[in-house]
Amino acid sequence: MKLILCFLLFLFVSCASNDTSEIELNQNLYDNNTLEDFELFENANKFINSGEYELALIELDKLEVLFPSSPYSNKGMLLNAYIHFLRKDYETTRALAENYKKYYPGSKDIVYANYLDAMTYYILIKKPDYSQKDALAALDKFNFILNAYPNSKYEIDVITKIQVIDNNLAMSKLSTAKFYLDKKNINGALIYLKDIFDNHSSSLSIEETLFLLVKIYKSLKEDEISKNYAAILAYNFPDSEWYGKSYNLINDIEIENNQKNWFEKFNPIKLIKNSKEEENIEIQIIE
Secondary structure (H helix, E strand, C coil): CHHHHHHHHHHHHHHHHHHHHHHHHHHHHHHCCCCCHHHHHHHHHHHHHCCCHHHHHHHHHHHHHHCCCCHHHHHHHHHHHHHHHHCCCHHHHHHHHHHHHHHCCCCCCHHHHHHHHHHHHHHHHHCCCCCHHHHHHHHHHHHHHHHHCCCCCCHHHHHHHHHHHHHHHHHHHHHHHHHHHHCCCHHHHHHHHHHHHHHCCCCCCHHHHHHHHHHHHHHCCCHHHHHHHHHHHHHHCCCCHHHHHHHHHHCCHHHHCCCCCHHHHHCCCCCCCCCCCCCCCCCCCCC
16 A cells, blocks of 8 residues: 555656646746747748748747737737648637637738638648538638738739639539439439539539530420520630530521521620639748
C-alpha cells in the first residue's frame, strides 16, 4: 500500500514539475522578447513563406499576449486563420474568421476574413468526391462578398471562382441527366436539363444541355419546342459542334428554304458563357 502511495506521489510531483516547466518556458518566450509588434507580425509572415508554420504561430502568440491592443494583433488573428488554412484545418480557419468578423466588423480587412471563410468551402470542390453542399456554401459566401463589398480587390477572383462553381454544379447535373437518359427516364432527365438551362445558363455545359433538350423534344414530337432550343444554340453558339448536331436533327423544308438566320423568328435569348480559363486557387497572405 505504501509503495502504491509513493508511486502516486511521484507521478503527481513529476506532472506538476512538467507543468511548471512548461509555464516557465512559455513565460520566458514573453519575458525575453525584444521585438516590437510589427516585427513579430513580419516574422510570422516570413515563417509562413518558408513553410515554418509552428514558428509563425509562436510569433503570433507572443504578439497577441504582449500587444493585445495593437492593430497588428488584430491582423494576427487573420494570419492565424490563414496558417490553419494552409495546414488544411478548415474548421479552425472558419472559427477564427468568424471571430474576426464578430469582434472587428468595421475593419478594412473584414472582406479578407469573409474571403478566407469562403475559400475553406471552395477548396473542397477540387476533390473528385466533393459535396454539393460545400459548393453551394462557397457560392453563397462569394456572392455575399460581391454584394457587401463591391469593387474590392478580390472581386475579379471571386467572380472567376463563382463561374468555376457554376460550371461544376452544371456538370454534375448534366451527368445526372445523362444517367436518366440511359435509363430511358425522360422526365427525370428533363428536370435536370431544365434546371441547368434555368440556373446555369452561363456554364460550360449549356451547349450540350441545349442539344439534349432539342433531341428529347424532337423525339417527343414537340417540334416547336425543339426548334426553340435549337434557335438559342444557333444564336449564341453558331460554331458549336452541338449546334451542328441540333441542326441535323431539326432540319426540314422550312429551315432549308429560309435564310441562314432562320432562328431569328424564335427571338432567342442571349446567353453569356463562363470562361474556360483555370483560376488560381492560391490566396494572398494578408499584409
